[in-house]
Amino acid sequence: MTIFSRIVAGEIPAHKIAETDDYLAFLDAFPTTTGHTLVIPKKEVDYLFDLEDELYMGLMAFAKRIAPAIEKAILCKRIGVAVIGLEVPHAHVHLIPLNSMADMNFSNKMKPSQEELSETAALIRQHLSL
Template structure:
């Protein structure tokens, strides 16, 4: 636990949150700045800055819980899709976002918005030789 981490302080009960679920490994609560109503954060209770550092058992629990929330959100809001992603941009404590998607661009990158909010633009695709180079580099690091 880190005393200067807002999420660790929420886990410890030092800051309020709209808690939705809690067990020995993780905590789920509503995002204070939601993309859509129901936008939920799921965090490991132990402090991990990066999602790739979360122990496998905790990662599996977060994913399973994300799936439960997705089913609940689909039932509550009648959406076809629920997004699950990690960003870690504003709080240096790994956290998954679960967002009911009412619009295709609720969680889009600017790369997909070249044709505006009502369109969907695929970013340019690198040629096959560039994709082969990138794939080779990543496979070597695995």
């Protein structure tokens, strides 16, 4: 069971942004920028391109609904999208507030406090219109 499946199961806490029966969006605990959000299918599948078409399209549509809320909550030029797929064997999409290309540098991880993550998640949720 991956760390993301354990988050879905409620075994590990996360700062949730939005959730449906099939998908979950939550803040990255070690973001590249404030507001860095992970969007996952709840079904554990290792590789994004191994997702069934319907689940893949639903994941992207869910991410598309989350991105505007992040963009309204966090001062940035746009929301970047990254799929790396090496760090956790559970398909996921990174939504990253961008002001420069350096914001996509996964070698530069922040270490925000739980309070900071909680405040950021609440701010993003205020702008959701699911």
